[in-house]
Amino acid sequence: MSVDLHTALAILAMGLATYGTRLGGLYLLRFVNVRGRTRAALDALPPAILMAVIVPSVLTTGVAETVAAGITAVAAMLRLPMLVTIVVGVVSVVILRGVL
Amino acid sequence: MAFRDFRLGVVDMLPLLIAFVPIGALWGALAAGKGLSPAEAGLMSAGVFAGASQFVAVELWHDPAPILLLAFTVFIVNVRHFLMSASLSRHMGAFPKGTRGIAVYFMCDEAWAMAERRALTQELTLAYYLGLALSAYFTWLFSSLAGAVFGAQFGDPAAYGIDFAFSAMFIAILAGFWKGPRTGAVLGASALAAALAKLFVPGVWYIVIGGLAGVAVAAALYEEEAVAA
Known part of the structure; x- marks a missing residue:
């Protein structure tokens, strides 16, 4: 050590x-005076960053990842609990990697 | 009350902590493979605590360590944290004075995203935030130490789809930010800008570029609405 x-x-x-x-x-x-338009812009920052993290990584890794991301998005839009959504994503990517 | 919030933070973070273990171990094993001692690997996980940049640093690592190149590269990979902590600072109103600077030391992408998610529905407390951030910090630290000592015992995280858990988590959190068509425009701009930046801009600027593109669209749409009204 x-x-x-x-x-x-x-x-x-x-x-x-x-x-x-x-x-x-x-x-x-x-x-910065966080009001009005500035506030609207800053409110958009977290989802915009999340999107910018997700999209290039799921698009460039492979087809399995891209399709699994789509499946995960559907689970997320159905408002499933987060843990369930993550499991759906992980299971689909494992299956798709095996198939594709 | 504080302890309950802390515990809630840990529990909410749990699915991600499970994913941290094999990835931390993989990083530790790679670091050991580059000649870092377990103590040095642990020091890096404790002192830098940023997974993506640590993988990049280990890739660049050689003896003697290129200090300036490493520091600059790690800085660039982590530039997104400027935007993340700026955004999170708006929800730190309930944090006791003097704790914010310490709190952000322990901020990783995942804890940040979970904290933003929490702030959508209720006030973010320091205890809840620390539940997220500290559990991530120590899980990352101990799993990377374990990886440096014992090697990547869990094999390749990709074999279990663990590497995808982070993308899935971000997608799940993203859904909570949906507020209608305007969010769609923000996300579309962010996705397009990030994808183009990934293709044409070297390095990892795509996160910052995508984030700022989304912000620009949100600002533009706000103005449109104000003019219409």
Whole structure:
């Protein structure tokens, strides 16, 4: 269980870079008046980010992932509990990977 | 009250924690394969705590570690956290003074998404948030340590579809944000921009680009409505 100094420095730099992104966000809206259009725009931020995370990853991984994402979306729109939706997604991707 | 909220956060996070274990172990095994000691792998999971960027870092890793390249690459991969914590800061009104800066240290994509989901229906408490974030943090830390020590005992997470659990979870959470056709326009813009960015922009800028495209459309549609009214 040894820690090399150079490695520790690299990890520290990576940790600071990451914490910087997380901490920086807290100050991003500090001087923004969150009303009206700004508010509507910020309300759209979480779903827009989620969509941007999901789409490229399910489209570029393979056909099984793309189809499984569609099945998962249907389960989600039916308002199934989250755990059930995740299980539906995982089971469909396993089956589809086997079939396709 | 606080403990109940904390426990609720852990319980809500549980399906994701299960998925964290094999992926953390896989990362730990890859890190060990690159010559990192278990202590160093654990230090990275504790100090960086960002799965995607840790996989990228291990891929770039060689001895001696290219410090600036690693820090810069990890920063770029995690730029999305600016937007995530900015968005989450709007729901931290109930957090005691001075706790926000510490709270965001433990923010991963999954805890962020679950916290945003919670804030849709009720006030986000620090205890609930910590239930999400800390359970994710320690699950990730211990599973990556286990992977570094014992190797990837669970095999390839893709074999069980575990890797897809995160996409499925994001899709499930996304459905809760649906508020009608305008959400459709936001999501369409985000999806299109993210897909194009993925194709034509190197690196992982696509998340930020897609997110901002969705925000731009929301802002534009708001104006249209105000003019019509």
